[in-house]
Amino acid sequence: MHISRVVARAFAGWLLIPLLLVALPPELHKITVVAKKYEFQPNRIELKAGEPVEITFESLDGKHGFSCKDLKIEPVVFTKDNPGKVAFTPEKPGTYKFKCAHFCGLGHPKMKGEIVVIPES
Numbered sequence: 001m002h003i004s005r006v007v008a009r010a011f012a013g014w015l016l017i018p019l020l021l022v023a024l025p026p027e028l029h030k031i032t033v034v035a036k037k038y039e040f041q042p043n044r045i046e047l048k049a050g051e052p053v054e055i056t057f058e059s060l061d062g063k064h065g066f067s068c069k070d071l072k073i074e075p076v077v078f079t080k081d082n083p084g085k086v087a088f089t090p091e092k093p094g095t096y097k098f099k100c101a102h103f104c105g106l107g108h109p110k111m112k113g114e115i116v117v118i119p120e121s
Contacts, residue, residue: 036060038107057084065101075101090117
């Protein structure tokens with residue numbers, strides 16, 4: 001093969017690499033939230049608009065839940081031995097409140113947090 005063809009093919013390949021990188025979907029952002037009477041840790045989650053996320057909920061003590069109606073996420077209930085997961089892609093920047101979706105005792109109403117969605121960079 002002529003040397004100019006080899007160089008041309010190599011150059012064409014290098015031109016395609018940025019196009020392939022742009023076409024790849026964003027990587028899944030994984031977060032773990034730990035629940036215990038009567039709190040979530042962390043209770044503030046910061047996400048980027050357009051970035052897919054998976055949140056795993058673990059309990060240290062009993063049965064708890066997660067609900068965030070404003071982001072249209074289906075509620076989940078989880079226990080110490082059975083974590084819960086939600087996966088979604090926030091589209092609109094803003095602050096979205098979440099709360100425990102399973103009555104867990106007298107302090108249940110205080111079990112809240114927020115998801116802050118920032119604009120894509």
